Amino acid sequence: MKSLFSKKREMPLALDHMSFEIETGDSLALIGLNGSGKSTLLRAMAGILLPDSGTLEINGDTVALFSLGIGMRMDSTGRDNIILQGMVHGHTEAEMERLIPEIIAFSELGEVINDPLHTYSQGMGVRLSFAVATALRPDILLLDEWIGAGDRVFRDKAQKRLESMVSDARGLVLASHNVHIVRKYCNKALWISKGKIIASGDVEEVLEAFESGT
Amino acid sequence: MRAIDQIKDGLSRYPLWLKLAMTDIRQTYKRSVIGIAWIALSFAIFITAKIIVFGKISPVDPKYFSVWLTVGFWLWVSLSASIVEGTNVFIHSRAWILGTRIPLTVFVFQSIARIFIRSAFSAPVVLIVMLVMGYTPKLDWIWSALGLIIIIINAAWVQLFLGVLCVKFRDMTHLVMAFVHVMFFLTPILYTPDQFEAFAGFFNYNPFTHYIALVREPIVAGGLPVFHWQVVIAMTIIGWGLAISALQGWGRRIPFWV
Numbered sequence: 001m002k003s004l005f006s007k008k009r010e011m012p013l014a015l016d017h018m019s020f021e022i023e024t025g026d027s028l029a030l031i032g033l034n035g036s037g038k039s040t041l042l043r044a045m046a047g048i049l050l051p052d053s054g055t056l057e058i059n060g061d062t063v064a065l066f067s068l069g070i071g072m073r074m075d076s077t078g079r080d081n082i083i084l085q086g087m088v089h090g091h092t093e094a095e096m097e098r099l100i101p102e103i104i105a106f107s108e109l110g111e112v113i114n115d116p117l118h119t120y121s122q123g124m125g126v127r128l129s130f131a132v133a134t135a136l137r138p139d140i141l142l143l144d145e146w147i148g149a150g151d152r153v154f155r156d157k158a159q160k161r162l163e164s165m166v167s168d169a170r171g172l173v174l175a176s177h178n179v180h181i182v183r184k185y186c187n188k189a190l191w192i193s194k195g196k197i198i199a200s201g202d203v204e205e206v207l208e209a210f211e212s213g214t
Numbered sequence: 215m216r217a218i219d220q221i222k223d224g225l226s227r228y229p230l231w232l233k234l235a236m237t238d239i240r241q242t243y244k245r246s247v248i249g250i251a252w253i254a255l256s257f258a259i260f261i262t263a264k265i266i267v268f269g270k271i272s273p274v275d276p277k278y279f280s281v282w283l284t285v286g287f288w289l290w291v292s293l294s295a296s297i298v299e300g301t302n303v304f305i306h307s308r309a310w311i312l313g314t315r316i317p318l319t320v321f322v323f324q325s326i327a328r329i330f331i332r333s334a335f336s337a338p339v340v341l342i343v344m345l346v347m348g349y350t351p352k353l354d355w356i357w358s359a360l361g362l363i364i365i366i367i368n369a370a371w372v373q374l375f376l377g378v379l380c381v382k383f384r385d386m387t388h389l390v391m392a393f394v395h396v397m398f399f400l401t402p403i404l405y406t407p408d409q410f411e412a413f414a415g416f417f418n419y420n421p422f423t424h425y426i427a428l429v430r431e432p433i434v435a436g437g438l439p440v441f442h443w444q445v446v447i448a449m450t451i452i453g454w455g456l457a458i459s460a461l462q463g464w465g466r467r468i469p470f471w472v
């Protein structure tokens with residue numbers, strides 16, 4: 001991926017002349033304080049926000065996990081939402097039906113899958129969303145902040161799955177200001193502040209710069 | 215052309231928006247005993263009340279008037295819903311627009327599907343009124359069916375156009391709702407145009423008159439309402455031109471404005 005773009009000529013730029021590339025198998029962390037532009041960049045990568053200028057090349061399909069419940073309906077059951085999420089990402093109902101057993105197994109939700117989503121705890125919702133997103137086998141997974149929301153057992157499972165994704169030569173982009181999570185999951189990082197890239201490179205180097213700089 | 219692609223892409227994703235539309239409808243009546251039957255029941259109650267009250271003051275044959283009013287009102291519900299929900303179609307789906315890469319047109323088609331599936335549930339009431347009043351199915355009714363299809367095609371451009379416009383200009387939402395309220399009384403549903411003698415022609419300046427006439431005329435008067443078809447076809451072409459321009463020009467900005 002390489003991008004160089006800015007937005008909103010008359011207002012402060014949300015993303016200002018960003019340019020970077022990600023290789024296959026990289027897991028990239030977007031580090032920065034709140035309001036730095038991490039979420040905006042993720043949404044640009046997801047194809048949700050289009051750049052005003054510049055080019056964005058993405059090789060492969062992306063699945064984005066932003067705030068919980070996006071692309072889901074609280075009134076529908078977990079099972080219906082699995083199908084819905086899959087359809088949102090371009091899969092057919094039949095394809096999603098085939099994936100349901102694997103998703104139920106990974107999320108460990110069991111019978112609860114037949115209950116409406118508004119009865120789920122946040123942790124259960126995280127497990128479901130993550131299970132669905134990774135079951136779709138995207139080329140690039142885009143995660144915004146909340147991977148730490150599950151309990152420790154789930155986080156271990158999630159880490160294993162993310163690791164297997166990366167070794168499958170898939171990509172991961174994770175936006176977080178939680179240094180521990182970043183260290184755990186990523187090998188490269190971008191430090192973003194006020195829409196500009198301050199540092200980029202190996203995760204440890206960038207984290208050092210970030211920790212000493214803020 | 216990006217806008218045309220978005221329309222084609224949106225259409226191709228019909229399993230998604232049909233599913234969303236049905237979920238919307240089911241959710242509205244969840245936990246109620248009568249459930250979706252409420253759509254037909256509430257329509258039947260409205261129609262009965264209106265026929266009793268306005269039938270009393272109408273100089274026209276009561277059977278004719280009952281069908282006139284029922285078909286007219288049935289269409290009005292969908293036409294007005296299309297406009298009013300159109301103003302909000304993107305604003306309402308803000309979370310999904312900011313969280314998923316679904317083409318904007320999917321939200322329009324979801325809304326249109328919801329509105330017209332609902333009208334399908336109250337259609338039996340309309341058919342019962344027609345049969346009871348002695349209006350039996352004729353070949354002319356094929357024109358009515360075609361008219362209904364054209365209405366749906368028009369509802370789509372109205373939603374797309376208003377949807378885009380109202381994200382940018384929120385005042386338009388309120389203006390449009392006020393407009394729709396007023397237009398109900400200026401559309402010949404609760405009365406027939408000939409009651410207004412010399413002024414009867416003015417109703418032709420009202421676009422709703424033509425949409426309703428496409429479906430109603432073949433039933434109550436028979437034949438093909440050529441003049442109304444000409445007006446509607448013109449509105450369809452101009453309308454889609456407007457909607458495509460709006461989507462082309464402002465579509466990219468919707469996630470920022472919504």
